[in-house]
Amino acid sequence: MSLTLVDMDRLAHLARLGLQPDERARLCAQLNNFFGIVEQMRAVDTTGITPLAHPTDVIQEVALRLRPDVASEPNQREANQRSAPAVEVGLFLVPKVIE
């Protein structure tokens, strides 16, 4: 199985990544090259093995950690918006979404 340019378009759309045509072709070749080494992994028999999503799982038993539902942070609106590309009266600006 190898990835095609059509696959690249689909993935780029899912990832919201605009790709130039030459970039798309280059990425396609590089990804196919990479998936060549992935094949050995697919051949491994993993029947009955529980996936390890997180190494913490093998270090200590950690229940999903919850903290009290109280505000712990001060309001830092200005500091938080200092690096925003477009802000007006304390709001983040985005292109019009709903007509």
Next chain:
Amino acid sequence: MTQNSQELHDLSLTGLVAALRTRRVSSVEVAEHFLQRARAHTDLGAFLDVRPDVTLTQASAADARLASGKAGALEGIPLAHKDIFVTKDFVTTAGSKMLSGYQSPFDATVVARLAQAGAVTLGKLNCDEFAMGSANENSAYGPVKNPWDTTRTPGGSSGGSAAAVAARMTPAATGTDTGGSIRQPSAFCGVTGIKPTYGRASRHGMVAFASSLDQAGVLARSAEDCALVLSAMCGPDPDRDSTSLDVPTENFSRHLGDSFEGLRIGVPREFFGVGLADDVRAAVDAALAQYEKLGARLVPISLPRTELSIPVYYIIAPAEASSNLSRFDGVKFGHRARDYADLADMYERTRAEGFGDEVKRRIMIGTYVLSHGYYDAYYLQAQKIRRMIADDFQQAFGQCDVIAGPVAPTVAWPLGGHGNDPLADYLADIFTLPASLAGLPGMSVPVGFGAGHMPVGLQLIGNHLTEARLLNVAHRYQQATDFHLRSPQGI
């Protein structure tokens, strides 16, 4: 009395602590000295942001605390941070155009903890974009050069950290290790680096790459210096990092001088296969022989899935990266494209312009392996083998106390040496990936020189939460050898 400033950068961090404590030198003098060195070596490309006014203000405050007897463990010691840690007083870019000029409203927990211990920040250090790379060539702000040979890579992704320590521009630096990003540049630049157990250091304020793998650590000139910094930076942060381990803060220096008579060092045969360069093999073999002389016993072990760790890591890390990097959408922070037709177009153009090639590759791989119809075959399969790799280590630790082998198959390669072949970089990560996948602590210790007089690192891997033992094993070696004291010519 002022210490001769010529000697300040030759002192170890531990030595500097003593010099500051006894007021032989002031923190301001030390900071000025290292800032001067950073200015003298700008050609290496190690620093991305330096603000002498901020540094000297911090140093003055440290001097005041030293004078009033309220000194912290690292009072007045200058440190530099990998640009993956967010900082209030310095720009944070994560090596990406996406975050050009970004001002964080807060300090990363690691940065805050070190400041609380009295450390003074010299500046921010170059790294691969979002810590994705093994040669520091993926930074949007240019590559870092290896101080031992400026035509070569310093390694990555903490390349700026390793180069800055090697060139004596800072006594120590923070770094992060996702698949080897502290150990490999430490090896390539002849410095000592440690990545602690996953969850030891808070990830709060570390720009996220692969959350189940990312771990902060330190690069310095010796195990003794690493222990001092690591003790200050680690500790539980349960309210801000849900994966922070629930273990108390530790003094990692406490076992440094212990004897290790009878220590069993596991030597995985898969780390010594055909891919290992002869010069690296020779230096690593000599180091293992030295350990035997010091009273350790070598035990042959097997980590049978070493080679599989490459595809497993390069499925899991990009999967997590593609998810983490979805936050860069040109709305709340970072770059936004200038021209766009609508919201979707803004996202696509912003991300196309802001991300570099390697980041785009990993986002594409990650998106693919998480997509409908491929999730089980790739992502879930990789997580299952990840469990097998973690189990392999536990089997091995039944026969040995620490594991030792090479950090990387070769010494540092020439900048541009892997050309346009990202796979070559991935394959070179083979020896550091397994411990990362298992969340184990790992170190790189300078043990000699290979081709072109380039440094070689020995990798030491310990079981979970055994950092103090690892540092002890490294320290005893460094007491018997002087490779960690060598510095590049002209530095």
